[in-house]
Amino acid sequence: MGFLASPLQWATDPWGKLVPIHIAWFLIWVSAIAGLLFLVIHATYVRYFAKPRQFAVEGSGLPASAIPSRVPRHSLAARLFHWVMALAMLTLLFTAFLPKVGFQFPWVTYHWIAGVVLTASILFHILHASFWLDFWSIWPDKIDITDACHRFLRFVGRDAAPPRKFAKYPLENKLYHGAILATGLSAIGTGVLMMFRVRTVFFPRNPYLFSDMTWGMMYVLHGLAGVGLIAMVTVHIYFAIRPEKIPITKSMIFGWMSRDFYLEEHDPHRWMVDSTAASPHSAQTEA
């Protein structure tokens, strides 16, 4: 019956008004199953049906030896941000949903502390990406859209030019970043305000900051973002451990990817690597 039930839980407030109070908790399972279903379908498709990838052949104009053997991809600050954010996100998901599925523990304090860590790390990331990184490299550009169209046409058997190799981030990465941005910011924005309902060290409690209806909508948005993140994080971890993506995952640990992988996947015109740039382990960089 759960799947036929309302996705929201409602209650009558002291003034007799019907207000939403939070999402229905069966959505946890909907999201978890959706995430698992996606990865089963994707893995099956890749294993049995996917054709070999084909990129448009374009010379980089650079001899391969001009590219360092270890291509720097993520700075130490960017990597630290990623892993701090990942830790905070996983803590938030586990503390939010484990109690709902029967594992009882005092979760609220851990939850809001992880939320504060996540918020601080996101603020750092926004500043860092805006002023120290190539801000636009994570946003889809015109070539991404054109290539995505070509890839789709080729997928359905129509004639289209092979897509170009990727810039620093493939389109899927960019779309995922956009989705996690929207979902994450929804959860963070509502979460920060929801901290006014619990005792924290930051500000005095004020449960009357908003009307019951506004609070209810806030809890609903927080819940929807939260359950959405279950599927999104599941999918993210799945891609991180897929064999063909391991070099990308390793680059998030060590900061660099191999020249071979770079040349195989990325277009040096779209993601220019300074041929004199040192990798995070410059001593090992070949000339």
Added chain:
Amino acid sequence: MAVIRDVMPAFELLQPSSVDEAHRVLQQHAGGVWVLAGGLDTFDWLKDRIKRPQTVVDLSGIEELRGIRSTSDGVEIGAMTTLTEVMQHPVIQQQYSLLSEAASVVASPQIRNQATIGGNVSQDARCWYYRAGWPCYRAGGNICYADTPEGRNREHAILHADRCVAVNPSDTAPALIALEAKFVIRTRQGERVVNAEDYFIGPDIDITRLHILEAGDLLTSIQLPSRWAGAKFYFEKVRDRNVWDFPLLNVASALLLAEGKIERLRIAVNAAAARPLRLTAVENAVRGMPANAATGEMAGKVAVKGAVPLQFNAYKIPLMRNLVKRAIGGVEEAKWAS
């Protein structure tokens, strides 16, 4: 406040005659079942039409849940034993007078004749916002109406509040904790025995329950070990009306003295938090010290460490401090310095 309608919504009434049958019935109806012991808590909920169970399992016909039996290590009290029976039982009066005293101050004589010890320790919170059926945290909502600047929170928690500030209203619970009682529970997996203090949970663990019973679980008995039989006991309950009221605060302690010094102490308070609190910091602090007013004074201060008053219940802090002081130093020696 809720309007008491006196006509309960319809439900299916099941009246098992044995623990096995009750357990089977509870497993079959685990989702929407309500366990009825003495009915003092239950009928408020049902008459107010705030709780609407589909099935009610009435335990009153199960003889094996009644009575007080001696065991090889103390006594065992059936969960459906009435508070009057507990209070008047000679062994309880002689060996565990802490419990008989606690039972004797529960509500009124008529209620004690009907109320059971299992029900008394398993009863729900008495916060009126919650009992009125408002969608507070404890009712599954997202607000505590009591923990607001205007909320009526004179009776509410000063310790361990976590979103919800309701308190556990049981008088026998702290006495059972002080006596190192064990609760015997029939669960889906079999019989489980837990320490009295572990039977109760706060809102940090589960904001909708005051105890660990899951749907389908049944508290069958409470065991009192002989370890504390005949110890020096102290119980005191402070309430607005001495003829019939829930505690504003109560304290129960069991003390073993050796040459005038405290060898061992177990002490618990209730109505200070959503679960009865065993004060282990106090127990450790007073070990080896004389049981006098000075020790009590120190213990009282230790007891209230971390207390956070709400708008209208700051009085509970000195109240708890002094109850703990009296529990250790004795009423005669206690000086109401604060």
